[in-house]
Amino acid sequence: LVLDTSDAICRGEGVETLVPSEMFLNYWTEVLADGYSEAANDASPADEDPDAAAADVPLGDMTLEDPSSGLTTYSVEAPPPEVDVHHGLTDLEKGYPLLVGVNETLSLFVTVGPVDDGSGRRYQLLSSKGKGGPSKSDGGSGLATDDLVFAKANQDLDLYEGSSVVEGDVEDFASGEELDLEVVSPTVFDGALYYDLIDPDTTSLRDYYDHLRYALLPGGGPLDTPGCAASHDTGYVDTIGSFGLMFDLSNALTGGDINGDGVVSFPETFQDIEVYSLDVYIRNLVAVDVEVYVRNDGDAQNEEYVSYLTGGAAKIKTAWERVAKGVVTGLGPGVGTPVPKELWTKTIRIRPGQTVGVYVTVKDAPDLRYRNSSLPEGGIYSTDGVLNVHVGRSWGEYPLRGDGSDVYFAPREYTGAFHYVAQDGACGSAAPSAMPSAASLPGGTESPTGEIRNAYEHTRDDGMCPEEAELISTFNDGTGSHGALFDVAAKTTLTLTGIDLNVDWHSSDVMEVLVYA
Secondary structure, rough: OOOOEEEEEEEOOOOOEEEHHHHHHHHHHHHHHHHHHHHHHHHHOOOOOOOHHHHHOOOOOEEEHHHHOOOOOEOOOOOOOOOOOOOOOOOHHHHOEEEOOOOEEEEEEEEEEEOOOOOOOOOOOOEEEEOOOOOOEOOOOOOOHOOEEEEEEOOOOEEEEEEEEOOHHHHHHHHHOOOOEEEEEEEEOOOEEEEEOOOOOOOHHHHHHHHHHHHHOOOHHOEOOEEEEEEOOOOOOOOOOOOOOEEEEOOOOOOOOOOOOOOOOOOOOOOOEEEEEEEEEEOOOOOOEEEEEEEEOOOOOOOEEEEEEOOOOOOOOHEEEEEEEEEEEEEOOOOEEEEOOOHHHHOEEOOOOOOOEEEEEEOOOOOOEEOOOOOOOOOOOEEOOEEEEEEEEEEEEEEEOOOOOHHHHHHHOOOOEEEOOOOOOOOOOOOOOOOOOOHHHHOOOOOOOEEOOOOOOOOOOOOOOOOEEEOOOOOOOOEEEEEEEEEEEOOOOOOEEEEEOOOOOOOOEEEEEEEOO
16 A cells, blocks of 8 residues: 545546645655554564564664654664665665566556545546456456556556456455455556656665655745745945846855764755845836846756856856846845845755856846955855855946957955745754854855745645656546556656546545555
8 A cells, every 4th residue: 555645635527636746755654664663663582583583673773753744754874775786776765665667567556435424425536448458357456467458658657558446345455365346447547647767877766755755844935945044145335336247156065964963864965055036236216127147057947057157158148047037126225126036937046065157137227236356256255154155247238249349347246135045954054164254244144044834845736846757648538436457667767756536526525545556
């Protein structure tokens, strides 16, 4: 049993019923924690039967973390088990029932039913008629396993025709006993399967699950993410002004053990920061058209943020990505003018130790104020221990031509503020000793400590991960049942993370979903 939930909500006619990754992961971590706890309690003493004890004791001491968060999680305190040859994954990692290795086949049984409220309501999980295989079977699955028939496929996943359970007690499916089920086949599962691709050569499955688990932590704030929110300003002492300023931002953290206890634990490993807005210094009480760019050697979907000093500084069209644009009104001397997050098309995510080039410019008049610097271009002149701001250069015109004739002036310091969200591992961290202290710098601020609350990071499609792929079957209907049995085969290593169901919309609003693998 990989999922037992009554949190699935029927959406109505013509709309799928989504069971997202959150439910699968929460259920698995709960079962895993309970299973390891029971194994530890039931293990025989080693002096009685060493082999039996070794088989019963879990690989690693699985302990619950932060029960107050409402999400059951786990961590491995003992060294991880040795990696075997199966896709480079450990036995513990392979234990996730929805992990499908390359050229492996996974059988799924999805069933829906009423929440146990005594109403006796029945639910119809809709399927479509298949093309081949037996037509009807009493008992067993009725699935022609030796002669699988393709229903749908893409470059990663094959979906085969299966069967629909029309009568029988499906709640005892995992009992191991032979069940008296009336099955109609062949049928095609109606809905969609969501999955993440896993490359064992570059991605640890443990890291993958930690990232998914982090995205499910309670959060909130300006970006609806777990972590903490902060602002850092560089002071509003200006000496000169023009059209634009180009400079670097960097993450002051290194991604290591910031608590000093010798252990990098979950979620301490998560130390990214995301700049979601900034303030410019406009001394005149005028409306200005402002733009913000980030130096990107990749593209909008696969960012490769780099320092502007790596080259291509004036090639705005080819080497930079615009992340914010809009009209703001200057608030006058000594005050920052916000470029609010509503004007931003995306945030600027900075990993530990990463440096990112930023270009802030106004379009119609030289109204952007900043100051000269005694530090060399590229040096850090302001930090709060998490976000470093580097000395940059100014440009005396807009737009830049990028043909080598543009003239810049350096060194210059940006005057303004940056608003960002730090992941949990960066919250409350102290400034690295190699960096100037925040107190000694103009406008230096404390490290971020404010808590925020919500769930998904970068939400898309009710919480599905942005990297997630999908295989859509069909929504042709044709037959209704209590459950659907079908096989999927992977052409590359992947994990199933979510599922869409086609449920009779005449049913009630809430239903119970059981998924077996």
